[in-house]
Amino acid sequence: MQQPTNAATPGAASPGLGHRERLRTRAHAAGLGALPDYELLELYLFRSAPRGDTKQKAKALLARFGSLGAVLSASVADIKTVAGVGETTALDLKLVHELAQRIGREPAAKRTVISSWSALLAYVRVALQHEPREQFRVLFLDHKNQLILDEVMNQGTINHAPVYPREVVRRALELSASSVILVHNHPSGDPTPSQADIDVTRQVVEAARVLGVSVHDHLVVGRDGVVSFKSKGLM
Template sequence: MAEADETEKPHYHGHRARLRARFLESGGAGIPDYEILELILFGVFRNGDVKPLAKALIAECGSLGAVLSAPAERLAKVPGCGEAVIAALKVTREAGLRLLKEDAMQRPAISNWQALLDYCRAALQHEGIEQFRILFLDRKNQIIADEAQQRGTVDHTPVYPREVVKRA
């Protein structure tokens, strides 16, 4: 009878525990994007196999970063991706951006060009429209604020110097 119970278990039985353990052991190194998405989705779906949804999201958007940055409307087109999934993905993206921003704000932005580029790349690389952003620095060249001054189209953003100076 015990053998019958074992054969009836789904193929993904124990997958969550194994994936969590692999992630914690490796610190995330070598874990594919779809498995990172699975780990995020574990918080939304208490039970069941989330691998098909994670792979569908990657297939729709192209990469983990693109999934996290995709508009809610695009994510909602993927079967199984409801409001809770979209919220979890958006919270994950926001947490990452805040981490990068905090890291950039704790170091001189100008003297550490790579940290500034990493922050800007993370904040802007998956945006569907161009933005003109203003980084406000203190006299130690640390970021005080980062604001999107203007938003444009896919390939054009109008910039009005008067508005930039007024905001500064």
């Protein structure tokens, strides 16, 4: 018997369904991993924009910031500069970024940081790889190299974040930290340490040494990877 010409192909979305429902159906059928970046972002935007064209918003966000990671790393104020994107959508996107950072932090926080090098690198890349401004953070460790706290010590411009060695050491003493790992990003994408990076690292190492605090490493994060001062023989 010949099937009706309007019979739906198994797994295909019905032609009568709206765009949003077709996208949801395709996501269920093929899996989220099969969606291109703009459709994945579009699907998420359904939550904060129950009506209207989220496809154009998703494409505009990616065009403005360049990638999914950069969209999520952008500030609320910068996200809101995209046409049609308001406070609710911007906060929803920042929520995803915060969740990703906390998930990335879990493996490092549950194990000895130094022996979990891959988890540490994954975490700092999630936290800083797409950060649009330079940020200097410190991972404070106890005597077993367990993470006590990851703290943003300073935020700066697109190419500079001030570092105060005394403040790093003072905070380490407040937290009873035995050692620290310094981390900062290069928004340019190139993680190669500058001479200024090398100089300030040496200042922090010396100030910490006097008070019995070890500096295990200084990691520079860029879109092109992560550079370790220790592995490069810079400290």
